[in-house]
Amino acid sequence: MSDNEKTAPAGDFNEEFQGEAADASAPEEVSGDEPQEDGLDVLQAQLDDLRDRLLRAVADAENTRKRAAREVKDTREYAVTGFARDMLDVADNLERALGLLSDDVRASLPESVRPLVEGVEMTQRRLASTLERHGVKRVAPEPGDPLDPNLHQAAAQIPADQPKGRIAHVMQPGYVIGERTLRAAMVVVSAGPAEGVQPATAEPAADKPDSSGRKPGSGLDVEA
Template sequence: MSDESKNSETADIDPNASPADLKAAADDILKSAPKDQAELSPEEAMQKLEIEKEEMREQLLRTLADLENTRKRAERQVTDARIYAIEKFAGDLLSVSDNLGRALSALSEEDRNALSEPGRNLFEGIEMTQKELHTALARHGVTAIAAEPGDSFDPNQHQAVANIPSDQPNGTIASCFQPGWKIGDRTLRAAMVAVSAGVAN
């Protein structure tokens, strides 16, 4: 009878078998084990088990590390999705903000003072609408990028469209043509600025 047939016979043990039957079945399994395993000394068997234990421990640690990395990556993706989900929508609203800003800057201080009561109310309504829009954007993490004259030029947040002589220190912002915006840590739209070339000779 082959080893395979022995193994298949010893594997079919009655669950209600007596302890004596179970001991006999275990002896049969040990007898049918390959020679190199059956002939291991207790010390060698212990050493082999120690090696297998270490291998399983390393595999478990690697699996736990992978799970932790997956958990952190999933948390980061959820956070990013929450912060940047409205990125495209916010980008579309920037032109609305630009148009409101242009409408407000179209009148000089003198012209504003000369407005009639209804004209003043209209102007104030536009101002309030712009403030409300900026407040709503800020509530969702969309904020304006600082680009005042004298501020340091940051190529990650500012787009230089001109290099002009000015009273501001060389390399700083001389003036801002279009405000920039960021969402979280990302630049949504760079501020369009002129960089100072220093005082003209």
């Protein structure tokens, strides 16, 4: 073998090596837009998830704010509930005491006692106005009013002139504080008119006199 056959020219070897390297490093052509569309779908899904989380966070914050405001309002409005409930006995006693004084009794009172009665009346009015200023209002239904289970407590049922199921008598007034019932009014419910009481019946037509004042059949000649 000659020396020319043993040793290849350096220039030919370099050209062949560079050609193979260029072929290996050449990027493959990508056909279609599928990878790009998949990436957009992923980004859109992430965006929707973030938007949903943001809306939930805003809603939770708003609900927390409203709940806190409602709790503050309830605390202010119902802070005197226990004290007001204890003062109802005082209001009831004042009302009972003044209810025993009829007009005749008041007129017969000596002059030295009348200022005492006026002082009790003034105390009752002042107590009622103080309770109302703190949100405590009196509930005093009238006979014939419908029964409200939220405000009234039926203690008994008696025959009365009022329709059945309506209030016939008020035994004790009730009180509310804000939108809550502090004490239900004690009432007596009507069971309707008493049994055996019937409306007056009309006179039978056969016994009614006619326009001349005579009853039917009277003054007629009957042949034998």
